[in-house]
Amino acid sequence: MTLMDRRWSLRDQFIFALCLSSIVSIGLFAYGALRNHNLEFDYLLWNLMLAWLPLLCAIRLTVVLKHKLWSSWEGLGTSLLWLILLPNSFYMISDFIHLQEVQRVDVLYDAVMFTSFIYTGVTLGFSSLYLIHLQLKRRLRARSASGWIAFTLLACSAGIYIGRDLRWNSWDVLTNPGGLLFDISDRLFHPSAYPQMFVTIISFFILLASMYGLLWRGAHLLQATGE
16 A cells, blocks of 8 residues: 555545544434434534534645645635634534533433534544644744634634624624624724623633644654654
């Protein structure tokens, strides 16, 4: 097996593992729905589907960049779409707040189910971010590439706040840009009136940055040891 074949094989194995993890999450949801005789947490299925989209965009972008410049309309368009969709993967972390909203048969089982969905969603998000980071490193200095990744995670943290606290969705960028811009600008011009905004954004940024930093270093360690 050539080195290229091996790389493709490892990539396919990882995609398969992500698919399997998604199926496990769906299976846990299905059993919980049967056990509780309701579809109370069906939004987890939708959120998981949205979490897949950034990875698909990142894979598409890596293909585009093999033949075109990043500054091409296709490169920029795919990058923008990826950036708009990426917060959906990390937004799933905030779904934990729904655990005790309704009376259920087994809260502990629900916690396992939520963790399965959230872990898969976050892994999908970080996987797409890793692919973009590799592309940035090929074109920029390591520090500049890391700076862009930090900015992306900060933007995702702001996106989580916009989604969770302001109840806006990614597609509102196209369907209702005026209302979205008004809500955001009001908080930018009067930040002292929204102290929770800073708490949410900064706490998520620290969490995501530390998690991704661990993943990035771990990936480099595996490469260094030849695993």
